Amino acid sequence: MKTSDLPPLRLYGLLGRTLGHSFSQTYFREKFQRLGLRADYLLFERAELGQLRTLAEAQPLLCGLNVTIPYKMQVLAQLDALSPAAAATRAVNCIVLEASGRWTGHNTDVIGFAQALDELLAGAPCPPALVLGSGGAAAAVRYVLEQRPERPQVHTVSRQPAPGQLNYAQLDADVLRHHRLIVNATPLGMAPHVADAPPIDYSHLGPEHWLMDLIYNPAETEFLRRGARQGARTLNGLSMLYAQAEAAWDLWQADWQRRAAATVGPEV
Numbered sequence: 001m002k003t004s005d006l007p008p009l010r011l012y013g014l015l016g017r018t019l020g021h022s023f024s025q026t027y028f029r030e031k032f033q034r035l036g037l038r039a040d041y042l043l044f045e046r047a048e049l050g051q052l053r054t055l056a057e058a059q060p061l062l063c064g065l066n067v068t069i070p071y072k073m074q075v076l077a078q079l080d081a082l083s084p085a086a087a088a089t090r091a092v093n094c095i096v097l098e099a100s101g102r103w104t105g106h107n108t109d110v111i112g113f114a115q116a117l118d119e120l121l122a123g124a125p126c127p128p129a130l131v132l133g134s135g136g137a138a139a140a141v142r143y144v145l146e147q148r149p150e151r152p153q154v155h156t157v158s159r160q161p162a163p164g165q166l167n168y169a170q171l172d173a174d175v176l177r178h179h180r181l182i183v184n185a186t187p188l189g190m191a192p193h194v195a196d197a198p199p200i201d202y203s204h205l206g207p208e209h210w211l212m213d214l215i216y217n218p219a220e221t222e223f224l225r226r227g228a229r230q231g232a233r234t235l236n237g238l239s240m241l242y243a244q245a246e247a248a249w250d251l252w253q254a255d256w257q258r259r260a261a262a263t264v265g266p267e268v
């Protein structure tokens with residue numbers, strides 16, 4: 001019998017309202033199988049957030065959670081500590097349930113986007129940027145851009161008028177030529193609405209632009225397709241998706257190693 005066939009010693013899971021087919025569950029179950037770990041990854045689909053402590057009492061082996069729409073902000077009130085990125089973005093997509101009973105919230109979208117951005121820029125300095133959308137993912141994108149050593153100019157583009165933000169009608173030739181990095185942090189173009197794209201004049205883009213879409217399904221969104229047609233370098237959201245999952249795993253695994261060291265418990 002393989003180690004991974006024995007009952008799990010630790011559980012992780014995804015908390016959200018409508019989960020359906022989950023990338024995370026498949027990703028982590030395959031990972032646990034591959035590494036021969038006695039661990040499992042469950043889906044916690046909740047119409048209301050409810051009390052996380054009640055969920056943990058029902059699942060005493062629970063060591064960590066991913067959090068998705070619409071609870072990334074709501075969970076903050078139930079946590080004991082926040083990482084700097086989670087505190088700055090006011091969004092948590094990963095919780096470590098430490099053995100001490102302390103629950104810490106992290107934002108691994110920040111780590112995922114930072115890695116994906118490095119991949120897209122391939123060593124080039126980060127240019128002035130437009131971030132399309134003003135939701136949780138956009139907050140992670142802005143946080144990463146604001147931390148970059150180049151201190152690029154960053155403008156949010158939103159349908160909602162707000163001081164310091166641009167709206168789509170303001171994206172004229174000058175604005176689009178100046179901001180050579182454009183990140184789509186809206187759901188526009190996500191399957192099944194694959195013909196949708198952010199309403200910008202793509203004819204002002206060129207080979208000096210970088211376009212990143214946080215969407216990974218379809219692999220080439222209409223946004224990326226139109227940018228690529230102008231010669232822009234493009235990247236979809238798949239790299240970010242994998243990187244944020246790996247970042248969550250690093251946090252959970254570090255906690256597990258601390259637990260093992262404290263109890264001289266099993267290593268798996």
Ligand code: NAP
Nearest residue numbers: 133134135136137138158159160185186187214237240241
């Ligand atoms: P969200 O809160 O539902 O939406 C983000 C923003 O998009 C909204 O705040 C809104 O901004 C704008 N928006 C929504 N519908 C729009 C429309 N019809 N036209 C124009 N703008 C619209 O979503 P989110 O959680 O921030 O995620 C955004 C996208 O990133 C999603 O596609 C999600 O799947 C993706 N994502 C990917 C990863 C990854 O790992 N690759 C991680 C996180 C999120 P305004 O109201 O300000 O216009």
